[in-house]
Amino acid sequence: MILPIVAYGDPVLRKVAKDIDSDYPKLTDLIANMWETMYNAHGVGLAAPQIGLPIRMFLVDTSPFADDEDLGPEEQEALKGFKKVFINAKIEEETGEEWDFNEGCLSIPDIREDVKRKPQLRISYVDEDFKPQTEIYDGLLARVIQHEYDHIEGVLFTDKLSSLKKRLLKNRLDKISKGKINVDYKMRFPNIKKGR
Incomplete structure (x- = not known):
């Protein structure tokens, strides 16, 4: 089932998320719905x-x-087969020289900006079978994980931009929160005026 993606401005995107345990209700269905939505x-x-x-x-x-x-052939190969669920994740360490990459977000459609992140991380989590894992990732793979990890910490990629860049994006972000944007997927907007 395709679920609506919450738009910028919704308070849930600012909450530090809570750990879950293996008896979380309908977890298998939720994971399947999230894949379909993504x-x-x-x-x-x-x-x-x-x-x-x-x-x-x-x-x-x-x-x-x-x-x-x-990308080099090794990184292309690593990206090709990578499909994982991360539950109760904790980034243990981020290392290396920060690098820029142009990021976007499904909750912030039509805005892409260069974001600095460290190139390597060590993360511990449980997989969908609740088996504990600790792994090291680097490059683009690390970046995608860092971006998603930020979401469970209540952080958005726009938070990592300069104050000037944030000011320049303010009106566009306000429009997104009010649903004044065209998207080709289902979204939920926090600041749509009722009765319109």
């Missing part, structure tokens, strides 16, 4: 807060990036 919106990641749930879960499928000719 693919329908042509995303490479989706976090539970983006569908209105303040829980520490996100999923990532980086295969659309595997065709990027700017």
Whole structure:
């Protein structure tokens, strides 16, 4: 089932999400619905807060990036087969020299900006079978995970921009929160005036 994606301005996107346990109601259905929602919106990641749930879960499928000719064959290969669910994730460490990459977000349609992030991370989480994992990722894979991880921490990519850039985007962000934008996927807007 395709769920509406919560737009910029909704308070759920600002909450630090809570851990869940293995008896979370209908978890398998929720994960299936999140995959369907993400693919329908042509995303490479989706976090539970983006569908209105303040829980520490996100999923990532980086295969659309595997065709990027700017990447080396090893990184393309790593991106091609990468599809994972992260539950109760905790980034243990981020290392390396920060680098810029143009990011966007399904909750903030039509805005893309360069964001600085460290190139490598170590993350611990439980998978969808609640088996504990600790893994190291780098490059574009790390970046997608960092972006989705930020969502469960109540952080948006626009928070990482300069104050000047934020001021320049303010009107566009306000319009998104009011639903004054054309998107080709289902969304829920926090500031739509009722009765219009």
